[in-house]
Amino acid sequence: MPAEDCRHLVPTRVWDLPTRLFHGLLAAAVIGLVITGVTGGNAIEWHMRLGVAVGALLVFRILWGLLGGRWSRFTSFVYAPAAVGRYLRGQPRPTDRFDVGHNPLGSLSVFGLLAVLALQVATGLVADDEIATTGPLNRFVSGATASLATGWHKGYGQWLIYALVGLHVAAIVFYVTRKKQDLLRPMWHGNKLLPPGTPASADHLRSRLLATVLLAACGAAGVWVYRLG
Template sequence: MNTPSASPADGRVLVWDAPVRVFHWLLAASFAGAWLTAESETWRLVHVTLGYTLAGLVAFRVVWGLVGTRHARFSDFVRGPADIWRYLRSLATGHPEPHAGHNPAGALAIVGLLVLAAATAATGWANDVDLGGEWVEELHEGLATAMLVLVVVHVAGVLIGSFAHRENLVRAMVTGRRAAPPAEAIRSARRWVAVLLVAAVAGFWAFQWQSAGSITGATGQAGVARDADD
């Protein structure tokens, strides 16, 4: 029988499962890589691959937000304007409301990032297949910039939250553990789901690389054939 995972010595309990943490860092790395390679034709394959990876990660997070562990579910942390405002006021007074999982303000940023990531990936695909013309490319760039701004806001919020709660929230997203009552602990880290997620991403990257190599090889052979005919 599974029991909630807690560390009585320091009062930290397992709050965020492995899939949530792996998703978080894969999303951050994929967006950073896609942003850095956006203007380079040499790195176009990497840019496109990371863009599609973003789309897949968002799809996974939506599903996991419905069927995942307690604090991974949207029903646990997505709140309305009144709750967000109350949390922000408590933060301003220096006595922030405790939340074992994501706080209401952080939840707003998370939902915004998921929406922007999905929209950015969708417009990137449309631009990649020449669907929609120049306005799609401009929209894609605008959405990517908006996502970058929200990422900066999110990071600032994490730093402010870490100071206000006197807890390293970045470390918590690595270990999954936060200072919270034992009743808030989840029963399992679901590491096998995280392993499957990493395997799926790695498999997709390998497929993209292999497909690009096959296309390049076929193009080179066609060029040699044309030279021979000439």
């Protein structure tokens, strides 16, 4: 962006604090899942705990996608095929706000990663390694279902997550190096330089208290599920 245009941009709150904390906690939990899954042995107990934690975080994100700040809500980054086409052609309409939150390709990446993580958690909850470890919900499904879930969880599921995480990281690097758009710092402090008048996300005390209540409820549900095992 030309320097003369940058002078007319103002800091605008895009990512509210609950969304930023969700991203950080989810990234840490997924890294922990990979480490404990590869380590095996006694680390599997922590693998299950982290898996349940990821499930609780995903439920929170679904709720926050309905109740959170403007640019954290799903309605802000669910795009019609026509909008995706305009983005790919580089012909946005004046009403398109592809430069604020998630652009169309970014939104597809986000939804894809959340869906695959949810499937991985769900299969882990009912999995059975037929040695010493079963998921906390294993007793509620048939042996055939548990076997199918275990095969996905230990096979295609984990490799699909690796691929999507790698794609996510590659996209960030591409935007930083080629398009000169820093996607990391706005996610750290919440603000992004945008044209005056761009609607901001709510990030006040009441919103943060609501997020705290929702996260606590999701965490309590996760503990309950874990103790079923």
